[in-house]
Amino acid sequence: MVDLTVRVGPTVLKSPLLLASGTCGFGREVAEYEDLFVIGGICTKGLTLMPRLGNEGCRTAETPSGMLNSVGLQNPGVHAFLRDELPNMRSFGTKIIVNVAGHDTDDYFRMAQILGDPSVPVDVIELNLSCPNVKEGCMTFGASEEGVYQIVKGVREYTDKPVWVKLTPNVTSITETALAAENAGAGAVVLINTLLGMAIDIKSRRPVLQNNTGGLSGPAIKPIALRMIAECDQVLHIPIIGCGGIASAKDVIEFMIAGASAVQIGTMSLLHPGICEKITNDLICYAESESIERLSDLTGTLLRW
Amino acid sequence: MVDLTVRVGPTVLKSPLLLASGTCGFGREVAEYEDLFVIGGICTKGLTLMPRLGNEGCRTAETPSGMLNSVGLQNPGVHAFLRDELPNMRSFGTKIIVNVAGHDTDDYFRMAQILGDPSVPVDVIELNLSCPNVKEGCMTFGASEEGVYQIVKGVREYTDKPVWVKLTPNVTSITETALAAENAGAGAVVLINTLLGMAIDIKSRRPVLQNNTGGLSGPAIKPIALRMIAECDQVLHIPIIGCGGIASAKDVIEFMIAGASAVQIGTMSLLHPGICEKITNDLICYAESESIERLSDLTGTLLRW
Amino acid sequence: MKKEYRIPLLSNVAVGSATHVLTFRSKEIAAAANPGQFVNVSSDLFLKRPFGVLDTDPEAGTFSIGVRRIGAGTGYICDAVPGTFFEVLGPLGNGFVFDQTKRIIAIGGGTGIFPLRFALKRARELGIPSLSLNGFRSKSDIILLSSFEEVADQVRISTDAGDFGTKGNVVNLLSELTKEEMKDAILMTVGPEIMMKNVAKWADGAGLFCQVSLEKRMACGIGACLVCVCKVKAEAEGEPFRHVRCCKEGPVFAASEVIW
Amino acid sequence: MKKEYRIPLLSNVAVGSATHVLTFRSKEIAAAANPGQFVNVSSDLFLKRPFGVLDTDPEAGTFSIGVRRIGAGTGYICDAVPGTFFEVLGPLGNGFVFDQTKRIIAIGGGTGIFPLRFALKRARELGIPSLSLNGFRSKSDIILLSSFEEVADQVRISTDAGDFGTKGNVVNLLSELTKEEMKDAILMTVGPEIMMKNVAKWADGAGLFCQVSLEKRMACGIGACLVCVCKVKAEAEGEPFRHVRCCKEGPVFAASEVIW
Ligand SMILES: Cc1cc2nc3c(=O)[nH]c(=O)nc-3n(C[C@H](O)[C@H](O)[C@H](O)COP(=O)(O)OP(=O)(O)OC[C@H]3O[C@@H](n4cnc5c(N)ncnc54)[C@H](O)[C@@H]3O)c2cc1C
Ligand SMILES: Cc1cc2nc3c(=O)[nH]c(=O)nc-3n(C[C@H](O)[C@H](O)[C@H](O)COP(=O)(O)OP(=O)(O)OC[C@H]3O[C@@H](n4cnc5c(N)ncnc54)[C@H](O)[C@@H]3O)c2cc1C
Ligand SMILES: Cc1cc2nc3c(=O)[nH]c(=O)nc-3n(C[C@H](O)[C@H](O)[C@H](O)COP(=O)(O)O)c2cc1C
């Protein structure tokens, strides 16, 4: 039987499949549909230091093969998370990746200090430098090399836990921000967060989303994610976690071939809870029919023309 | 009856519908399916100074609600175009927008000189600073303010004809490159060209496209195009031509509300030749049911939250 | 473990000009659904569409929904032929609460009448007296009248046009209620937001407990993505309000909680 | 003016394990299609799929295609039930040339046999003697044999497995031809690229004119987008080669032009 285990630096995941931040809350709901014990890990909804109510009004719009969201980081704050959610999450028996977002560099450092403490049972800190739906912080940092470098470097001083850096695709050169993350000590980069988009209601002549813009996710963005991963795979020395529109085992294989050590499933797991089980089964079938012993052998095997 | 006429600076178009560059060749094929006399104009396949054979091998891949192409600017060169295609194009009775692409700044200047000559019957020069499928030039220029400014400024010295600048969405800030175009004297900006993407064949572990990457077009990219147009509409003083995934009259209206004075239809006209006639009819119905006298009144009427 | 079902459409019956009743086979949903809960149904578009459960037949293992044609998604669903397969999640959310209910007044408008039909049926099963008040634009828009008469003790109709029942909207029907009819009654209302808001206001004035079923754009429908939140009153001090999930904590809320 | 047709599927017949013959109603396509031309057919995916025309019935106003199940697009098409509507462009491209043809040898493999069936039918109508050589993997893969026997003067089969006809591939069939049979013959070949390449090589050796039908990924199918180009010999000096559109200048080319 194929070995689904993958490594992301020091972190060993039971499977390359992770649930993406913001699309599985803190796992409670998806746990009713999916055996989380067999997946690689679960990324929490983006946490901030203080609780956030998120954006008001309409938060989603449907688009061709995708959706826009502008949740705006609604979350209970890091302290309530530790108290009310983490113990339950630990019971899933899978890796817990905590997605953190800040207004300013200090926010990131303080959260890294809290979550990075060895006594706090979280496995990985995922720095969200890419949320397009809040006015301050986040994507602003992720859009420049300096922003990424500064935050990752700072965070590294507060924790020895693996730090993954989730980057925004809304940049001219993804390799530059990815390299900045690597140089600052990131354990891995996560590619990609959502692309900034808009939907318009022609009746009211208003943006459908009350935040005016939102993040585009789903299969529509898959070709962009694949390209960015393949680009980064040529220059990075740290692992890449792929994300963006993954809907099938075939997609997972494409992302791994492009350079991903593991992948995150977001929108399609939202729309089809239980999808990880199906993808896992299909990955096993594929590996058996292709006589692949370790799925991780696929990573970065792209043959360029 | 509604007035479909729109103005793009000094250029009066019979309708806001243009056929996008590269998706209608030089109009010969589409003229068999579509009455080009009633549309606003037709943008030629990207021309280069010398003929180009384009990329070898597979040039297209299907993606969810979109496609990748890597034609690589196959074209007969500007001289053969003037001799073999332009006379026929003029017979369509619509505006001719010539899309030009160069290896280097000089290429653009020379083509502007040739096409910008008052004796050459082309109406508009569209500078393609955004083709992702050629190794040199094009997108490299369009990705930076300086690149855009330098080329547009230079081209302006060679011609008095309207110069539209087609920008790449593969940038951190579209308003910066758009403003650079405006400051350099562009008559309009065209937003957007394709997003850089990749597709992978898991059997061969190779990119489907022999050029490795290609440009993503079609409805998948529509939300990104809309957002970029709405962003630019807030800062620009020159007109915007919208492009990206337009498939229906509703889409045209959304693009106009977001800020577009006219729109280009690319991929969906490829897949459904004859679509302009349908969209035109639907636009007329819409305008009548909403008592809109001039369709151009829609432009830039977005009510932000 | 819960799952996304792939189930066939058994029948599709047009009721009124732009409304269809669709019946699906699903033992599990038929057995588990409660009034006010909804199902999230696929179409040929990207996101599923939420619809309140209209009826269940646990013995036959079927359930039905009423669908008004609005846009492309409901268009696809209304046009589907029996035998077509759909991906369906459900039953989802929290429905109406019937505990200690002595008398029910169900107030519906638009597509809101569908879940109320199920609530009235349940009330009948529980032996709770019920009164159904439904508002329509005009006589020709009235649908499912006999179906409501089957399950409600009394059915009253208002029409904006005044060509059937009371002229005006459902609030006019409410204001015609006798003291007797109002006594100990619990209100359940589903319909356009403005209607529910007015019903809630009326209920507040009348001192009656009122449950409302809110509608928000949804993606997952199971509480995972937070795109469907409703604004409700704060619990803790200092909080201006709370954002709760329409699909998980709702869609039915106590009207007194809702910030309109 | 040409147009994109929206036409119903009339019948869908499985022929062999993974191959279907689908018949559509379209007076226009039935009247206009020539052998070797193709139609571009929608599915539930983004791009249309190209298929060679297998047969036409201009009187009934119908045409048919043969479809081998390959991926999601052909899967959708093979599973479609009669009554389903498809968007279809066609007939497209340049088909086989019959001018001054004294004798035809049609050499097919895989899905290539479908357009050849139409070419043989046309040859019969034109009174041109014909010989059909089709290669299959094994006896159980042989399809449409009687249909070819209807229209070709002679039909010969090769199977890789050797359990029917000549053992080996179609080139083995070619090498068995007599001088008589080869005399003045024009070859028409459609099938896997490697097969056509070998046939073309053989034809070159034998001094016979050979037409091949190439397959490239397409988007528009009408010549507007340039994604489907084939590499053919240069015309002008200094040109290394030319890129011509499979969908417009092709799909049928003189084998001697093609750069494999
Ligand atoms: C809990 C709940 C129960 C519902 N019950 C019923 C019912 O029993 N019968 C019925 O006919 N309708 C019901 N609706 C409304 C129904 O979901 C919408 O009419 C439908 O989603 C419209 O889809 P569309 O593609 O036709 O419209 P479009 O306007 O094209 O849809 C665009 C997007 O907006 C969303 N949307 C549009 N209108 C609504 C709405 N009113 N509520 C939520 N999302 C919306 C769609 O889901 C889609 O994502 C219910 C909605 C909710 C939230
Ligand atoms: C001129 C021409 C005539 C053809 N005639 C026939 C015929 O008569 N019968 C038949 O069964 N098949 C024929 N084919 C091949 C048929 O078009 C493909 O098998 C089909 O497109 C595969 O689609 P899919 O979604 O099942 O496969 P996928 O591999 O999933 O398709 C992915 C993409 O690749 C393209 N593609 C895949 N294979 C081919 C191919 N061989 N040629 C061109 N594009 C391809 C698809 O169109 C699609 O865009 C013909 C192809 C061409 C170009
Ligand atoms: C509703 C929603 C909420 C999201 N919230 C977050 C978040 O809090 N933090 C984050 O890093 N990414 C967030 N994302 C982005 C996803 O984690 C993922 O990067 C993106 O959706 C692309 O992957 P997909 O196409 O598989 O969804 C969110 C996405 C969606 C759809």
Ligand SMILES: Cc1cc2nc3c(=O)[nH]c(=O)nc-3n(C[C@H](O)[C@H](O)[C@H](O)COP(=O)(O)O)c2cc1C
């Ligand atoms: C096959 C193909 C070829 C294209 N060639 C060109 C080109 O030569 N020059 C150019 O500026 N844009 C070119 N484009 C980009 C389109 O003009 C358009 O900007 C883009 O496809 C987005 O619009 P759409 O989604 O409507 O297709 C090409 C697009 C496609 C699909």
Ligand code: FES
């Ligand atoms: S729709 Fe996802 S939380 Fe309600």
Ligand code: FES
């Ligand atoms: S498929 Fe568009 S030119 Fe051939």
